Amino acid sequence: MSNSILDNSSLFSLLYNWRKKIIIISFLAAVIAAIASLFITNKYKSEVILFPTMNLSTGKALLNEYNDFLEIGEEEELEHMMQILQSNDIFNRVVDKFDLLNHYEIDTNNELYFVDLMKEYQGNIKSEITKYSSIKISVLDTDPQMAADIANEISSLIDTVMNNLQKNMAQQGYESLIRDRDYVLSEIKVLEDSIVKIRALGINDYESQAEVLNEQWAVAKIKNNHAAATAIEKKLELLSKYGGQYSALRDDLVHSRGRLNYVLKKLNEHKLTAQEQLEHKFIVNAAVPDLKKSYPIRWLIVVTTAFSTTLFLIVLIAFKEQLKQIKQR
Secondary structure, three states, rough: OOOOOOHHHHHHHHHOOOHHHHHHHHHHHHHHHHHOOOOOOOEEEEEEEEEEEEEOOOHHHHOOOOOOOEEOOHHHHHHHHEEEHHHHHHHHHHHHOOOOHOOOOOOOOOHHHHHHHHHHHHHHHHEEEEEOOEEEEEEEEHHHHHHHHHHHHHHHHHHHHHHHHHHHHHHHHHHHHHHHHHHHHHHHHHHHHHHHHHHOOOOOHHHHHHHHHHHHHHHHHOOOHHHHHHHHHHHHHHHHHHHHHHHHHHHHHHHHHHHHHHHHHHHHHHHHHHHHHOOEEEEEOOOOOOOOOOOOOOOHHHHHHHHHHHHHHHHHHHHHHHHHHHOOO
């Protein structure tokens, strides 16, 4: 359509005719935005950059030579740490320590005050995985020192929360392993007592004794030594009667001792985990107070407001002109 406002020449002509009003209104909007931005409270940002370590318990890290607890964690550890950072445990500890209800001026008389607190917390405190596979904890606050303190406290709480989780699990495992150890020890005692009774009958090593006695019996037979052969036959009969039982008990004892060694190793791991603490992170940059505000960016507010107002006016004018043309038809 030749008279369509979408035609470039018509559009430029239209904007030219309205240029003064567009410029004046956009300028006034920018001035108002600049004045309004002065009433926005300044906020300062502090950041902590850290890498997670391998997700090992203290006992496993210190006792297992195949794991290096100084190794930087990978994607799995990053995801685990992000879950910890978003946990209610860290949220509650930070809120309590820094009295964020009062600091954020949350009205506790409001039934939905907790929702307001969560919005403030999530709006000011963020954690994210960077492109370098590190974790960045960012905190915005009206007080630069408070922002730095909160960021550093959250990074410190990572170890506290993860160690508490590991300690609780290690304590439960430790108690279970104690019962397992006592059971295996009692099992070993029964096996050893049974073997002692069989050894009292003269059976000390079934396989070697059977081999020697058979050789001696064959020699006695060859020499027609009937008395010796008869004596050896009695020993072989006794060996045949209890030899299988002896072998079974001996094998069970070897197995039980191997199991006891495994249980004792696990006991040491769980004991160390329950008693000692390891760092679960490497801090690259600790948070420091930033004296340069990060929010609001006033020039950006002014430019965005002016641009948005100009764009809105252009659309409004074009729409108005379109209506005018429709009415004229």
